[in-house]
Amino acid sequence: MGELLDNMSSKLGLPALDVSLAFPQATPASVFPPPASDYYQFDDLLNPEEKAVRRKVREVMEKEIAPIMSKYWEKAEFPFQAIPKLSSLGVAGGTIKGYGCPGLSCLGSAIAAAEVARVDASCSTFILVHSSLAMLTIGLCGSEDQKQKYLPSLAQLETVGCWALTEPDYGSDASSLRTTATRVDGGWVLDGQKRWIGNSTFADILIVFARNTSTNQINGFIVKKGAPGLSVTKIENKIGLRIVQNGDILLNKVFVPDEDKLSGVTCFQDTSKVLAVSRVMVAWQPIGISMGVYDMCHRYLRERKQFGAPLAAFQINQEKLVRMLGNIQAMLLVGWRLCKLYESGKMTPGHASLGKAWNSQKARETVSLGRELLGGNGILADFLVAKAFCDLEPIFSYEGTYDINCLVTGREITGIASFKPAILGKSRL
Template identity: 40%
Template sequence: MAAKTDNFQSPDYFNVDELLSEEHKLVRESVRSYVKKEISPIIEEYAQQAAFPQQIVKQLGDLGCFGPTIPEQYGGGGLDYISYGLMMQELERGDSGVRSTASVQGSLVMFPIYQYGSEEQRKKYLPKLASGEWLGCFGLTEPDHGSDPGSMLTNIKDNGDGHVILNGAKMWISNAPFAQIAVVWARDEEGIVTGIIVERGMEGFSTPTTHGKWSLRASATGELVFDNVKIPKENILPNVRGLKGPLGCLTKARYGIAWGVIGAAMDCYHTALQYSKERIQFDKPIGAFQLQQKKLAEMITEITKAQLLNWRLGVLMNDGKATPQQVSMAKRNACEIATNICRDARQMLGGMGITGEYPIMRHMMNLESVITYEGTHDIHLLITGMDITGFNAFK
């Protein structure tokens, strides 16, 4: 497949850029340039072949996309949450799988090690993860326990010699086939959820690849299988116990998704807008017809609303005031409008919309995963419902 020129221009109907600092714009521009140069020319081919572009791991590390909010002393960027959001937006504009690689590394691997880990663990793992020398993954979801992680079966038992024995399995794990380490959540002998760092090469630890995906085809997905894996006790994350550990990580990752999927929506909108000006039917551009203008007007309206919601959420995150429930609302809203925009854009392109010559069908398939992972569409709805009524609909 021939490489195509990426002429993406970001929509900003309400001058949201005026709310951003110069640093924010510089961060966004650096990631946008990277995506245009390194991702757009290759991503269709990798997606068609269901292959993971391994070279992006080092590239994303060099660019500072791994752990951008982690302090610089551990190799992170020391940036704020709006910078992080803009990075994810630009990466997902390229491909959801690329953004997933960065989201998992920063929010689900580096964040728990920084937030819940010992100083020794921070120094040992974070610089290698930040640079892209190592790739990490996050083990929470199990074959029989997705939306209900509290029912997990994976467990650790004290071996009495300074080690614990880990048994169980995790499923749908991004980065797993290529990861050097996994932050895994398991029940201890008291039944309390505990975080532990598992390293590749530990006997009994394997990461079989998940095949046959129609979605996130350029992202590496796999299982984590633990068969009596012997792990030093110093690999346990000492500063958190219970489900609040993994859920705290997911709040950070969901925040990144809320920004990220707007990148995919923008890419589909931009593609549909350009196509509507060039495609002639009935002696005029299809963009001159009312129904096509309706689609485009609704797309830019929803993108604008989501940009403002995300910006406000970023301010609250920076101030330490954002609630997990607010993050849930932003994640759910962004995924819904992005999915709808992709679908409408595909219709506007007619048959061309299903080909790899345009990015829309790839974004559509990817978003079917993103609307499901890190809390499904319905689960986030119920999180908001419980927050406003005080009634728990999960039980």
């Protein structure tokens, strides 16, 4: 019996085979598939600068990031050695002009977000939190001194930012947040708690929103890493965006000097200026994820054989692949039009919300079809689809859940707000 247990123990200790050896019929996502989803030649709608952004981001993501993502996703760890590669993309700061930022068009910034998400949704979320939330808040609502002080290093990813709005009791109803800011000599004291804050476990600066105890309005503050009274703990056991380090933030009498109060945030509506732009960017994440899944399935179905024929030869598989492709063409055009509306000054909150809600819903269908097409390999992160399937779930919910975004658009087209439940009264029954 002892000898048997020893043999079993030694066998249990063997490492898993490399997926290329264990399943040589199909190439894993560490060697990323070529792009195959631009069926309606969307690329023709881009200007030379936007095409150059797409090419650069695609090349870096495929060659430098794709080979390592599965390992870090499995460990739920952030690949800090990838930050210089992500910095080399030159997209942090997005549409912000000056201060070392790229000053991209809205469409150029959105395409960059999609191309990063095509290879890895977690990296895309990391950049969007840093760039389209933290940096954009400083760019839109900060003083000139704050822009000069913080944006250049953030643009180079020498420092990292996060954006702290959501609280344990207030997600979709974030305007009701309870974190407080109390005026004291020379600054402000923040007390409260934030939850689900991406990048927060290692961010150098935290954009924190709190309720001014004097005015009862929402104000914004720049809190520095290591500030006395600030503590951040990692949220464990996520099934999606596992590489992103979401945290619980505790603020216990954290002092913020006057120079780090964002003068452009005087009420909750000021956060909406940032959310409107970031919601456009988030609407492009499902596009990128869907493109990556389609590209993977397109290659896999031609490589993998059953009954002597490639899986691509089977009718049902072709129908699913075409349905995925159709979704992507429609999502691309919605995203493109959304950017054009923003650039022309015509975009409304309802436009942004509909784009995010509809694209994330169509992406959900697309990645589900991809998971079906890969069969058993559809639950292995090595072939991208399982990872993308899980990563899309938090994206479906953040930056406004599907339902809340639908209600934002619903309010705009009907003129009737339906967010809060009716006050319960006595039943007439």
